[in-house]
Every structure is written in C-alpha cells, then in structure tokens.
Amino acid sequence: MVARGFGAVLRRLREEAGLTQDELERRSGVSVSTIRGLETGKRGNPRMTTVRQLADALALRSADREELLSAAVPGDPGGGAGTPGDAGPPGGGTGAADGPGSPAGGAGTPGVTGVPAGGANAPDGAGVPGGGAGAAGGPGGVAGAGDALAEAAGELAKAVAARWQREEEHRRIQDPFPLPVRWTAAPDTLTDHWANIRRLPPGAASGPLDLSGDLDGIARTYRSIPSGRLVVLGRSGSGKTVLTLRFVLDHLKTRKPAEPVPVIFSIGAWNPTTRTLRDWLTDQLTRDHPGTAARGPGRVSLAAALVDSGRVLPVLDGFDEMADGLRRPALEALNATTLPLLLTSRPAEYAAAVAETDVLTSAASVELTDLTVDDLDHYLPRTTRKSDPADPGRGAWDRVLKKLREPSPDGPAGPLATALATPLMVALARTVYSDTPQYDPAVLLDTERFGSVRAVEEHLLDSFLPTVYHAPRPDGRDWNADRARKWLGYLARHLAELETPDLAWWRLGHGLRRSTRSLVTALVTGLAIALVDGLVALAFHGSLVGALLDGAVVGLLAGFLFGLVHWLTYTVTGKDVTPSAVRLRIRGRPPATTWTAGPRLVIGTLGGAFFGLSYGGLIGLLHAYLWRTGLASGLYLVLVDAIVYGLVFAGGTGLTFCLIGLLETPLDIVSAVSPRSVLSTDRRTTLTQLVVWTPVFGATVGLGAALVVDLLQGHLGLLVLDPAASLRLGVISGLGGALGYTLSLTAWGQWCVLTRIWLPLTGHLPWAVVTFLDDAYQRGVLRQAGAVHQFRHARLQSHLARAHRRA
Template identity: 60%
Template sequence: MTSEFSALLKQRRREAQMTQEALAERAGVGVRTIRGLETGERADPRVTTVRLLADALGLSPEEREGLLAAAVRRTGDDGPPESSTVPTTPAEPVAGGPPGSLHETLADVSEQLAQTVAARWRREEEQRQVHDPYPLPVRWQPVAEELTDHWANIRRLPAGGTHGPLDLSGQLDEIVGVYRRIPSGRLVVLGRSGSGKTILAVRFVLDHLKSRGRADAVPVIFSIGSWDPTAMTFRDWLAAQLTRDHPGLAASGPGGPSLAAALVETGRVLPVLDGFDEIADGLRRPALEALNATTLPLLLTSRPSEYAAAVAETDVLTSAAAVELTDLTLSDLADYLPRTTRKSRGGDLSATAWDPVLSELHERPDSRAGANLAAVLTTPLMVTLARALYSNTPDNDPASLLDTGRFARPQELEDHLLDNFTATVYRPLPGHRPGSGPRRAVDPERAQYWLGYLAHHLTRLDTPDLEWWRLGHRMRRTTRTLVTALMVCLAIGLVDGIVGTLFDSFAFQLADGLVAGPLSGLLFGIAYWFLVAGKNAAVEPSAVRMKIFSREGKTRRSSLRRLVIGLLCGFLFGLGYGFVRAALNGVRFHLGIPTVLAIGLADGIIYGLMFALGAGPALGLLTLFETPLDIRSAVNPVSLLRTNFRTVATQLLVWAPTFGLMVGLGSMVVIRPMSAILGPVVWSLTAALKLGVISGLGGALGYVFSLTAWGQWTVFSRIWLPLTGRLPWSLVTFLEDAYRRGVLRQAGAVYQFRHARLQQHLARAYQAKRSRSGSRGTGAS
C-alpha cells in the first residue's frame, strides 16, 4: 500500500526526470530500496536515507522539508520499524533552510529512546517481582523547610508574588501527578537505605512515559554515584552515560557533537538521578553546586543525612521541592507478607507461616523480639529479603526471626537477612539436577565469594555500575600491562610457531616463535601502557559497527589519522623485530658487535618499512567500514558484549587479510630499493607469503587483545580472573543467572547489585574472608 511519502518520492523523482536506477546510483542506495519506498513495501524510511534522496534529487529547502515530514509521519503511523529510524550519520542543517527537520530528527531519536527505556524498566520490575503480588506501599511526607528552596522559587513566581507550600501528598502510583504540580520541575526524594527510592524512580519513569507527548522530555534513570563533578560537567556526564547505555547516540547529531549531547542540550532528557548519597564524600558539595548551576528539570534521590550534609556545606537544590519516604506500617506487613507465601495445608486455609510473626508484632510490640523485628521490617528492602528467605523457601520458618538468643539487636537481624539472601537464592531446588533446566546449579558458597569479589571491585572503583569492560581495571596498572603482554606473547608465539611450520621446519619455527612472541608482547605491552594502563583508563566498547558495504560513517580525517598512527607503529615494530632477529643471529653465528649493529640497523629499516606499509593502510581501511551503532543496540549488558564481539570479529576479517596482504606486498616492494642501498638481501616469494600470513594473524590478535574492549574482557574476565579463582569461567552465564535470581539488576549497558546495602555487605564479607585466609589476590590491590 502506497503512502504520502511513497507518492511524494515518486513525484519528486519524475519531476527530476530520473529513473529509479539513476536515483539509486546518485543517492548511493540500492535500487530495491527505491522501489520498496515508492511502492510502500518498505515502511521504514530512515532519516539518513531521506536526506540522501533529497540531495540526489536536488530539492529546495521547502521540498526537502516536505519529504522529511512525510517520512516521519509514515514512520509514526506504522510504528517502529525493524531497523532503526534513528539517523546513523550527522543530520546536518541545510544552509538557509528551516530548522523543522532538526526538530523532527531529535523527536525521532527521543521516541526511540522512550521505547527502549520503557522496555528496559518494565523488564526490571518483572525481574524484581515488584508486582508479585502487588507493589509494597511507598509513601512520603514533607521534609524540614531548611532542605527545600523558597516556595516562591519552586513555584517560579515573579517578584512580589504571593506564595505558599504546595500540596505534595501522594503515594507510589501518584508520583507523576505530584511531580507535575511542581512548576520548577525539580524534586528531591529522600529516604533511608532500602526505603524504596529506586522503586519510586522506576515507577516515575514508567508512568511518565505512559502519558508522555511527542514533544515531552524522556525520563531516564542515571546512577549519579558514578559522577565526578570535578572531572566532568553535569551535561557532559549525562551525554556520556546516555552514550554508554545507548551507543547509537554517539552518532553525530544536529547542533552538537553527538545525538546524546543534542538531546541533553535541547532539554529532551529528564534526568532521574538515583543515589546522590553514593557520590564520594568529598564530591557531594561540588556535585550539588554543579546541579545548582543548571536549570534542568530533574528528580533526585538520596539518603537524608548525606543530602543534609551537602546542603549544610553549600545550599539546597535550587528551586527544588523535597519529600521524605516514610516507613512501612504493621498494617502494610499484615496485608503483604501472608500473600507472598502458600496457604496452610489442612485446617485453617487462611493461616500462613507468617502468622506467629505478625501476632508478635501486633500483640506484643514492646517485647524484645517484637521491637527488634519491627525496627527491621520497616523498609521495602528488608521486607523483600525476608520474603526471599522465608516465603519462597518452605523449609525456613519465619518464626525463627523472633529468636532473641540469635538476634539480640536489630542490626543482627539485618545482617542475618543479608547474609542468607545469596545462600537462599542459590539453594539447590528439590529434584533439580545440573543441566536439567534453565537454572544452573551453583554452589552457594562459591557464588557468594564471586559476588563478593564483584562487590569489592565496585567498592574500590567507588561506583555502583558493574561494567564488563572494566572488570580488570582495579588491578595494578603494571599487572594489567604484564597480563595483556603475556596473552599477546602467547597468542602471537603460537601463531608464528604453528602457521610457520607450513613454510619451514618445526625447529626453525619454534625458535622464530620464541622471538616473535616475546617481542610482540613487549611492543604491544608498551603500546597498551601508553594508550590505556598508563592513563589508568579502560578500553571502552566500540561505538561503531563494521559494515563492509555501507557508505555511512566515512570520515577522511579519521582515516588519515589512523593511517599515520599505523605507519608509525608498524615502523617501530618492524624496527625492533628486525634488530632483535639480527642480534640473535649474531649470537648464533658469533658475529662481532659492529657487524651485528650494522645488520640489525639494516634489517630493522627493512622490516620497519614492510610493517609500516601493512599497518597504516589496514588501520585506515577499518575506518571506512565503520558506521555508528543503532540506538537500541545496548538493550542490556549481554547485547552490548555481543555487539562488540561482532564488531571485533569483522575487524579481524578486515584487518588480518589486509594487514597480511599489505605486509607481503610491501616486502616485495621494499626489497629491491633496499638491496640497492644496503646491499644484497636474501628474499623470496615464499618468505613474503609466510611473513604476510603470520603478520596478518598475529597482528590482528595483538590488536584485539590489547586495544579492544572485547579483547580486554577475554584477557581478564575469561582467562586471568577465573584462572586466579576470583571469578567463574563462564562469567556471562553467572551474571545473567544472578540477574534472574534477583541478586543483580540491569541498568542499561551495566549490571548493578539490587541494592547498595547488599553490595556493601558482600564486599565486607569478601574482605573479611580474604583477611582470614591470608589471601592477597594477585594484582588486585
């Protein structure tokens, strides 16, 4: 069925007196694409494609705007396409043209972002059983006046306007309505640990998205604990977090360096800042000052004491109202806990295992047992932990919580719930056999140790975000470099030794591998130190994908820069390789030092030119095949890992043959002039072929292991950390299993522990176990 866009495209093509084939060739798209768009078979006209067509047709600014508007309406009517409608190349404004196309482009991006955010947090609510059987009540009350701004500022009143407090009363399902009563659009939600701040933030996002209009900002949850306000501005940090969770937003955008930055700068993102209290102690004051320097609407959550301390040091959050979450009541517990467990068998079917506990709390609230338990079961966190330990585990009797011999103080009860949570969720299921179902059997003690290491890792990084590409980041920089160099050494040494036997004897190749492996490890280790470890950085996941037949993402400047880098690195590697080979031959044949130096210099220059002619063009060529990732490519950490793997795999398919071919051909090109300058050089076609094959495979592996996020993940998370016992061998399976069991949650492209209290508890338990066993953890400090 044809559409307005289909008819308009056909009309503009005929007015330009062009055939479909001619338009396809001029626009750089396929003929099938043109045919599908004109017949209506393709219901997903990308903004990028529409712009290419408009350029090829030579449309005026008004005609261009009309074609783009028709495409946007078509996409909006038909729903989201299978392939993203988000532009993957810059949406540049037309000189002198109307700004509407920029507005529509960002509106399209916002729609995609809204769909992704909604799907993500709906799935998270399901994983956390928020609606099973119903959400625990979350209520709030006004806070002390010294923690809020003047009501005239909150109301955005002009000078002299009358003012008074706003009515901010409500409960969980009314949070969006309460927020919209605040003219400034700035709200602070305070609550003690486990009081339901994150649950409220999630519900706010989902309910806001349900009633969101196309022009409204998209609410996005950001874990603000990872922000260093002294190193990055607030807007830049928001854009960086958006890019991390949605790599497609790294694409160049209208009016800004990236789509993420454009969304932030144009107010199309409503920041929901979760965990202000998780910012490092010395950074909360500058963080609050930085937030006050902006006028962005936002919702901020924090524990009361940390926020109050920051306010005392500087000022309240400008124009922000504030509320504080209240404790759960005995009535809340009586309504909720019995509905989370099975009915009694026989007798009174309305009775449950929680009855003795609820009776104690109701009838003897002043008893030692009742007072202790009442002090603990006042937050959603502790109630959900108690549910996991007792409602979901028939063998455990909740009446044991009343044992004052075991639990003399409320803190001991909390520690008990936290201690046994992981043991409970990892308990073997009755009749479950390893491999018999989707849930893997994991030893609870080992699981707690591995989770403890991850929690300790996050504590040392001072962040709640478990990023798979940073799992080796807290090792000493020298250790990281040595491990990376060792892996490169082994990989290239094996490639040289095994593949080389196709050309030379095993003994010769063994010796050659013993030279090439350590030297490659040394040089790649040096490169890794200067580019990554020396800066105390981590290799970020690629923001591009490899598409061999795509014209998108070509940037001459980037290609030229990589060409120069490749030429320089290739020459330095070849110089070192040739010199070391000459030195070993000098020792082997008992040559004098002057002769060895002369041969080493000559071989170094020859090999340097060979590898330079291979590395430069190969790196430059990679750029031509890069195109920005789609906005929906990082729905979760595993999808980002898989996307990065596919990018690396394609890079290998391009890099290895290109580098190998260029080195082989470069050797034949270099030998003749070098022979004329340096004297006779023994070389053959077989030697060129051998060098090309080994260089292509070895160079590609060295690049992947040392300078890609997936390679670093493989080195540390798949080999080194499991080898040293700190993580399981199948880490992805373990993390996904922990997510399904409710220990971890997903926040975009990263994992987080379901609660900061759980992370802190596991980190302390891990540290205590290490102290008792005397284990230092190689390179972990």
Template identity: 60%
Template sequence: MTSEFSALLRRLRHAAGMTQEALAERAGVGVRTIRGLETGERADPRVTTVRLLADALRLRPQEREELLAAAVHRPVGGGRPEDPSGDGSRPDVPDDRAEPIEAGRPASALHDTLADTSEQLAQAVATRWRREEEQRQVHDPYPLPVRWRPVAEELTDHWANIRRLPAGGTHGPLDLSGQLDEIVGVYGRIPSGRLVVLGRSGSGKTVLAVRFVLDHLRSRGRTEAVPVIFSIGSWDPTAVTFRDWLAAQLTRDHPGLAAPGPGGPSLAAALVETGRVLPVLDGFDEIADGLRRPALEALNATTLPLLLTSRPAEYAAAVAETDVLTSAAAVELTDLTVSDLADYLPRTTRKARGGALPATAWDPVLSELREQPLSAAGAHLAAVLTTPLMVTLARAVYSDTPGNDPAALLDTQRFHGPEQLEDHLLDNFTTTVYRALPGHGQGSGGRRTVDPERAKYWLGYLAHHLTRLDTPNLEWWRLGHGLHRTTRTWVTALVISLCIGLVDCVVGTLFDPLRFQLADGLAVGSLAGLLFGVAYWFMVAAKDTVVAPSGVRMKIFGREGKTRRKSLRRLAVGLLCGLVFGVGYGFVHGVLNGVLAHIDVPTMLAAGLGDGIIYGLVFALGAGPTLGLLTLFESPLDIRSAVNPISLLRTNCRTVATQLLLWAPAFGLLVGLAFVVVIRPLPALLGPLVWSLATALKLGVISGLGGALGYALSLTAWGQWAVFSRFWLPLTGRLPWAVVPFLEDAYRRGVLRQAGAVYQFRHARLQHHLARAYRSPGVRQPPT
C-alpha cells in the first residue's frame, strides 16, 4: 500500500524529470530501494537515505522538510506524533543517523539483519587494523606526525557543492586543518562526506587511512556506516561497476558476506546498497594509467561518501583528463621537519652511557641537520628523511639494529645524493629485519631463522610476481599466475598424472598382479593428467580466470535458480569428460588385457572397443551427477570464518576436504553401480564379458580417489596452491618449501602487511625496489 511518503517521492521525481534508475544512480542507492519506497514496500526509510534522495532531486528547503516529515511521519515544522514536546527528538532514535521506527512497531527484520552484520564487520575491521598498527610499531614510541595543508583550488570541487548548499547559498571554504589524531573530526566537517588525501610516496597516506578507520569505529553508532579500507589499485572500472567491486572485495575478505542478503544477491551487496559501508579507497595512483580517468568518472557517477588517497601527480593527471572528484574536498600531506626528527629518532634508540645528558647515537646526525642544513650531507639526508616511510626504515636499520651507527648516513663519499640514500635504506631494511639475533635458533620458540639473502630473493620473486600481475595484493590462490598459462597447464596435468597414477598402482595391487597394475597405473595416470589438463586449459588457463577460494560448506535445501543452472552445466561437463576419459581408458584397458593374454590383434582391438564403450558409459554416469552435486551443495561460511590470509587458506582446505569426502564416495559408488548396471544388457550386443563384484569395487575405489584428486588439484583454489606454491615454485627455487611459515614470519617482521584475505608489501616503494632488484641482470638464486 502506498503511503504519503511514497506518493510525495514519486511526484517529486516526476517533477524533476528523472527515471527511477537515474535517481538511484545520482543518489547512490539501489534501484530496488527507490522502487520499494515508491510502492510502499519499504515503509521505514532511513533519514540518511531520504537526505541523499533530496540532494539528488535538488529540492528547495521547504520541499526537503516536507519529504523528511513524510518519511518520519510527523507534521512539517512540528514534533513527531509520539513526541508531544514538538522538538523533533525521540528517546529511541538518538540522532538522525539512526533507523526511524514507527510508534509501537518493532524494527524490520531487514534492518536488524543488516545492523547485526554491520556490527560483526566493524569488529572484524577494528581487530584487523589494530593488529596492523601493532605490527608497524606505529605507537612505538608514538605515531610520527602527519599533517596536511589545502591543495590547489583546481583539485577540489566548488565549495558550494562540498557544503551541499542549495542555489544561491554562501560557499566559503571550510577549515580542514588538522593532524593525525584529528582526521575524523576534519572529515566530519565536510557535509558531502567526500575527502581526497594527497601525498607523495611514503608520506603517511595509509597510516592516516588506518587511523581514520580506527578512530571512526570508536565513535560509530550502531546504524552508522562501517569504514572499510579498500586497495583501489585492483579495480578495473571498465569491467565492473564500483558498487559491484566493493561487494566483491568485501566477499573476498569476509567470505560470510557472500551469504544471500535480504532483498539482494548477498549480504555484501546489501551493505553497500544501503550505505552501511564507508569506502576508504587507498592507492588511487596504483590504478593502471589508462584506467584512472574511467575510475574517476565512475566515482563521480555516485554520491557515496568516501575517503580517497593518492599521489598528487597521478590524481592531478586524472583530473586534467576529466574532472575533480565531485563534491570532494582535498588536502595534501606535508613533509616532516627537522624538529619532528629531533623529537622522534632519539626516543627510538638506547641512551648512550656516561655523560650528564641522555645523548643518543642520533645526536651527531641531528646536529648536522640543524646546524649545517646547506652542507651536502645535511641537504641529502634532510631530503630523504621527510616522509614517515624513510624515517621508519632509518629507525629499523639503525635504531633497532645494535652496532649500526646512523652517522654513516652523512658519508657523502658513499652516498652521492638522496637517491643513493633511499636505495641504501631499502636494501638494508630486508637484511636488517632478517638478521640473526644472539642466542636465537630454529627451535628457540621465537622467529624463524632465515638467511637474509635467501629471504631477499624469495621476497623479490613475490614482488616481481605482483608487478607482472599489476596488483598490490598478494593472493595465495594466485601465486601460480606469475607463470605462463601453458606452463601452468602442463604443471597441473603432470601433478595430477603422478597422483592418480600412484593411487591406481597402490589400490590396484590389492586386486591384480603388480606387473599389470604398473602398466594400468601408467595408462590411467597419463589419460587422467591429459583430460584434467585439457579441462584446466579451457576452464581456467585459456580464459586467464582465477580459481578463487570457494568458501563453502554443504547445504542441500534452499538453493537459488542460478545455482541450479550452474549445477546443470557442471552435470553436462561431467558427462562429457567422463565419456571421453572412459572411452580412452577402456580401449587401453582392453588392449592391455589382450597383450597379456597373447590374443590376436583383431580380437584385441575388438576387446578394446568394447571396453571403451563400457567404461565411457560408466564414467559418464559417475562424473556427471557427482559434479552437479558438488555445486548444488555449496553454501557460504560464517562471516567470522576468515580474518586473515592464512585463516582463509585453512578454511578453504577444510572446504576441499569436505568436497573430497563427498566426491570420492559419491563418484566411486556411482561408477561401481553404473558398471554393474551397464554390464548386464551389453553382453547381447558385445558378446560375453568378464566382470565381477571385485572388478566393480576396484573401479569404484580408484575412480573415487583419483577423480577427487584430479578435481581438487585443478579446479579448487587450495589445489592450485598445493600444485604451485607447495610443489612447483619451491622445486624451482622461487619460494621456500615452507611457504606459509615464511609469509607469516614476513608479516611479523613488518615486511608484509595483511589487508583482509591478502598480503601486501608494507610499502609500495619496498615492493618496487625488490622487484627491480630481482629482475636485475646477474641476480642468481642464493645457494642453499
């Protein structure tokens, strides 16, 4: 039933000459939301949503008040019906950001579900970034100063737009001055909720983004949006819309958000569509050059509040090609001063012994910077130590490493300019964090002992891998994607061939002589490797798609139409692959039996053909239904199932194990039953056939185990991790055999950071430096 608000919204939209789709796009809400509000299906719109609609419709002040009054069921200019005071307040709605609740009516199940999900997401985000600050030693001894200043006017929108003023309103600039611990307050002064933070490499943009998220979460109300950091460098705006990309990133980092949401395809999509996620977009400059303009245009097509970080040159170039970020204010981070260094660096190292004053090893360096700023040594070092990144590296190399004297940074014979100093700090950072500590060993219970040169080589490969993929995200399920597609296909086929051949030999010896089974295992392994290799090529490698973590568990009922259609496609693929494999294996099996029985060639070929028909039907009837069942039984995990990359890896490992527990007995049972069913009517067509229940049992066991292994290794994320990260890349020396401990150790040492379900290098400069060093001519793998 339509309401006063529904009729009013529809009338105002028609008066503005806008379709529902156009209003939804301009307001930054879903079309389904607009449709529901106009039909009365959604009778309790959020005040923030109504304000977005009013902004998009460009309503006059009186029309805005009328629309807001209709939304919360109160007369214009007066109090709500349940608020006789007339001041517009209500005890159960503390502020305008809360959900409006009609008198005597409980909150809707939709809002309760999304509010609970938002709370869980907020807890996961806060936990993750608090841990990240600890790993980065941000508060040891205190956060480095991060300040900002206004940017050139051509990089910001009109102040009237930023202030969301109606036509004719005053539009003076806002006071956006502040420092790191004031970022939430500064952001709160911006009515549009859109802020661009510019800063050169290492200037503290990511530190500011993290501090914004944590401080915002501390003061966040239950119904306010949850700030979430997204590495925007991985977004391709020409392939996926902004909201869809946000939902996909949320699903990747929080697999439970893939669960079907109320009125939407997933909880992640519902959170984005209802404005319950505040995007903190880190690294606009990391988007590919040709995609920055469409990315900025796509962001301008929405009115979502957001915080965007970028290097100045890349953002300015994108603005020159199209326009500024609509309704966004912008600030630029400033350099650290010598006074900042004098306050910070001495407190990161031990005091020198003796003397009346608590002198430190940094005193000679700081004296040079203060007293002789124009000297070559002072000028070069002052140019380097202007960003938190370089100060952090200098601290790691000299304050945190006993025996290293920071006065070496003043050696102009060794360092001819700022570039050499930066390369020195980047080079020595890895060596420093992997240094062997006195009395520390592999079994001491502390950090792993890793040779610094080998660690640098392995990290160099990882950095090179990310550079080739043009992404900052180190995803464990994509570690093999740095290899050529043909190489990946052959390696996958080889590993599957070896595994299935071994299974056939081991299990088959329980039923047949070893000599026969060795030949049978060679034939089965070769055919299976070839078949799964071809399937992998067409389903994954040729399309260069990603076998992403499935993040599923078994569920039988409540399936969606899309899932059922996918199951039918898998059923068809399974029938075809089973038929091809069965015909090939059956023919080889018949010929092999003929050779061992010393029968003539025509009879041997006839036997091979007959076995090919039998085994083709048997494997088709086994593989098709099993693949369909695997898809039909998938269901999302709990939202708290994965809080970091290793947790997601272990979760996916359990998922694959569950799938194998389903695949192996189901496929084996179906193959065994199909063998019995197919055998009975065929003697009349093909002549006498030799079979027994033992033969059916053997075929079922080998088929179940072999088929499950082939599927897991080729078509699951964990399988691809096992093939490449646990076998091929360590075998070729690109990574250590213990990959997971190495990555966790690199995270604990501060070389890597966690960003949801992926790792990233702690600093983009460090990644680029390691990748360049890995590609340098003459670089060879260090000896074991």
C-alpha cells in the first residue's frame, strides 16, 4: 500500500509538471525502470535519497514536496514504517528511517528530511559528508535490510583498503617518502557559492573555508566540507591519481560504520548520454567486486542497493579523460544528484565544461600546486644509490640540483625546472636516472638538446620503456624493449579508440572491427566444431574420407550459425561479452542471485529453437541437393528437418540453460583482487559450464531426437532415426554445442579466440598476453584498478598511442 500510494502521487505530480518518465530520468538521474516501478507499485519502499532526487527534478512547491515525502513514509513521521534506513542528504547525519535515538541517526531529529548540515558525530560541527547510512532503522523500520547492507559495506571497505594498499606499495609511493602534493583554493569561477557548500539556510552569512593543505591531510580537508563535494584540479602529472589513492586509504582508516565507503571510479569510461550515473556506478562496482551482483534488499543487486542507499562515496578520477562532447552532459548529470563525491580533472577541461553549463553544485574546488626546487632537493638525492665509496654523500643529482638553484637570466624558470615541477616527470626522471646508475642525469643540462619543456618531457617519456625493460625481472621474465613498445602502443591506441582508460582483458579484441570479430569467431568456432565432428564421425564409421566430409559440412554450418548468433547478440546490439559474476555450485543449494532459472529457460528455448530451425533447414537443403529431389520434395525435407531439429534443440538448450541457472551462486565481494583473478575465475566458471553443458545437452538432444521423431511419426510422414544416429547426434551436439557456446558467447571464449589466437597471430600482441600484462604491471608501466589494468600515467598512454599511429 505504501508503494502504490507513493506511485499515484508521483505519477500525478510528474504529469502536472508535463514530464514523461524519460524526461524525469534525465532531470533526476533516477533510471526510468525505477520510476516506472515506483509508479506501478512494483518497487516498494522507495528510498528517501531517490524521493528527494525526484522532488528536486520536479521542482515541487513546499506543499507538493511534503505530500510526496509523506506518501513515501506514511504513518510515522519519525521513522517511516517499513522503510529501510537511508543515507540522508550529503552532510546530514540523520538517516531517513531513523527515529529519535536511532544508532544511525545524527542529532536525533525526527522526520524524513534529515538534518541539512551537521550531526552529533560531525567533526567540528561540519557534519559527516554523505550522512549516516541508517543501518539500524527506526522503530518499525526494516532492520534486516539495513544490517545486510551495513555488513556488505564493511566487507567492501576491507576489499577496497586491501586493494589500494597493495597498489600504493607496488608504486613505491612511500619510497623513500611521498612527493609533497599540495594545493590551494581554486579560482572562484570554478567553485560554487560558499553558502551552498556549507549547507547554510537562506539569509545566513557565509564565507570561504580554508582548504589549503598537503597529501597527508586530504581526508581531513574533505571532511571539513559540509556538502561532501570536492573538485581537485591539477595539470597533467600533478599527482591527482596519487591524491585519490591516499584519500581512499586515509578515509577508510577513520571511517565510521555509518559512513559511505570511498571507491575509485575512472570517470573517463562513463558515457552519460547512454547510462545514468547510478546505473554506471552500479555496473562498475559489479565489475570490480563481482560479489555485489548478488541479490540485495528490494530485489535489486547488492551493488545497486549500496549505491542507492548512499553507502558508496564515488571518487571520480579523470574527468578530463572523457571525450570532449561528454563532459558537459556528465557535469549536468552530476549536478542532477546530491551524491557526495570527489572529482579530479585538469583545470582547462573542467573550466570548459563549467563555461558550457555550471560549476559542480555545492562543490568546493582546490588546485594542486607545482613542486619547488627545495622539494626536488629533499627528494631526488635520497632516491639514488651510494655508488662512490670514497664519498658516500655525493649523489648523481648534485650537478643538476645545483644548476636548478641558479637564478635564470631570463627570469622564468628554465625548461628543466618547469618540467620537473610535476610528480609525474620527477617519477620518470627517478626511474630513468636514479634507478639506473649507468645513466647520468647531468645530460638533462644540455640546453641545445633540451631547450624547451616539451623536449625534456618527451625525452623522459621516450626513455621510460627502454629503462624499465633494460634488465630482466628477478623471476626471469625478459621482453625486448622495441617489441614491448609496439605491443603497448597497440594497447594505448586501442584505449584511445574506445575512449576509455580501462584496459579490460575481455575487451582487448575490440581493437578489431566488429565485422572482423564476428568473422574470426565464426572461423575459429567452425574449425573447432569441425575437428570434434570429424573425430566423432571417424570413431563411429572408421572412414577418414567420410569423417573429413562430415566434419567440413558440420563445421561450416555450425561456424556460420554460431557466428550469426554472436553477430546478432553482440555486434548488432553493440553489447560487450562480460565476465561472469557467478560460479557454479554442483553440491549444495546455492543462495539466490539476481538471475532466475525461469528467464534462462525462456531465453535458452528461444535461442535453441532459432539455432535448430536454421540448422535443420540447412541440413534439409543439403539432403535435397545430395539426393537430387524435386522442388516439392526438397521443400518438404527442409520443413521436416527444420521442425524436428528446432524442437530438439529448443528443448535441449532451454533445459541446459535452466540447469546452469539453478547451479549459479554469486561470487564473494573480495573475489576480484586483480585482472588475472577475474580471468581465472571466469575460466573456471566457463569450464564448469562446459562440464555440465556437454553431457546434459548431449543426452537431452540425443534422447529428445528419438522422442520428437516418435511423437511426430505420421504427422510429418515417415521419419527414420536409428539409435546409432541418435547417439552420434547427441555426442556431436554435446561437444560441439558446448564449444560453440563457449567460443562465441562467453568472455573467456572470446578471450581465447581473439586475444590468445588472432591478435598474436597478426602481431598485435604477444602469445603470452597475461604474462606480458603482469610483467608490465611489475615494471610500473601499468597499474591495476580492480578488474582492469590502466596505464600508470595518462600522459604515457597518449604518448605511446601517438608513437604507434606514426609507426
């Protein structure tokens, strides 16, 4: 009754505003499926963050707004009967469903709108950005759902902390100490009104906050902002990514159970014109933490529940890496939400987006400052080896630092000093010269060779790969630097074409044209099935010529049909083949996932029917040609074979899909610790599906063929199918169907076809792709961001992509 009452009010207010559901989605950031579900009553217990978003998007008057809020939580103004705890507005400490004295509440203020700024636990009275999660719920609330989400958020926090702690150690950020990343307040034109940032009531006097600080204080700086929204600006290589990493780790160290979990998202991979922010965040969370695909409260995935309830604090890194035409709609979409967040960008790209629309609402802005010569003097000498026993205090950087301290005759700092003003270039210089004693940094003082900042930067970027690939790794891996540059250049160009920083192993084949991917899939699948069919035919008949002919015909037909299914499923729709977020549990009853066996039965039956009709029709055509029948007899053969095979494969595929769906169980949240682990998990899942698919599908098709022939006997004329033929059909279908499904419709299968076979065969990648990517990570060329790799520096990625295009 709550949902239906709320849905009727929402529908009336939307119609009075003259908005369609799609238009309300664009204004509010709430997906149209959620809006439709709320209006029809299919989605119960609307979350207060969602309700407030809808109210803001509808620009409701105070009376209408109160009506909508009351409809969401009728009968209990302090707690909201039956409504799960909500995150409250950014900066608020009071959960929506929390009554007086609720553990998740802030100041203990009753009501559904929360406290605009502050809470009992807020530091310095500023409030906790993001508010309380309302985990415990107020009187009459649903405590179980809140407890489950609070537990999931706790597990997510542990996984995120462990991941980025490993990444920080791998990148040697603390060796010997972090470079001093500092910032000051950004220009006023890039910052919202301070009254909005401080969440002050109308008419209250406001002034700017002192946000200056350094890397160790980024979490404190963020917590001092009542709105919980911060924009970090900095030029290329200024340390934005290192700052986000440090922010996440420091924030998690002092995080309270009710606070949201900071999670880093590479916003450059978001297309705001096709995906709402919340749906995209949910997808990314599911990708990096497959366990969150499990069903959460309210019949939605755990990832969606965590995002919708405000238990995830988005740390959006790389706004400048978005395509030019997407930054404005992205900023508008961010302004349509009240989510607390941290956003990083280069100043020029953010300023251009602001000029087209507006600043990020309620967001304070800071800008990273350049390193000084004193910073270099403190840092670089401590990164070199003591190579001179006679004078241990003498370092390779002495001459360079002495020169940098000399005043420039032209006034401004010289090219070398300007280039080394960013942590990126200092890190490259350290790798090229400090970590490699045979190279002398004094070469950088050659003003003829390095007469401009660009010349210095290009030299450091060019020298990075030869340096890191100069010596073999301790584990014995060795790669030729030139070949590594070629392969990495291909990967960099591949990411530039996809307009994303995420190097996902399941999308490496997307460097090929879509038509090429479908053709290669059809070719490899056809060859694999032809080999299996030929071996089975040889075992049954003992004739090599007959086996070769049978394998060639079946392989050609199966390759064409599976290639067509792949083309219709992915090429036409533009969808990706993504890794599985589940595993198969053969023993025991698996917990419920977000999928059910029913839809799998329908999808499998329809897909099998399409395959069987096509396969049977082609078999009928082949028989008509070989037997030299007339037109009428040929059409009869085509019709009969199409019907028989259509029924057989529809039943076999439907039942097999249903069984696999029943055996699926979600992964745990901490499963995706690295791209390799995601690949291994997906491989195990796919191979287990093969083990289940082959006997089940083979037996179902073999027995089903005999059953269908018996049932249709006389209705379609005289049908003949001897037991040996039925057994052979079952064996070939079981093996061939499993192979075709794996190679054309699974992420691991596509990885094998395109990345392990085709791309190495054409010279774009090495044969040992995973080993190469892991090695590039160990050498510091790539970094791991959950389930994907990324280039360690966006500047290095663009440099390699340009070099690859020139080559």
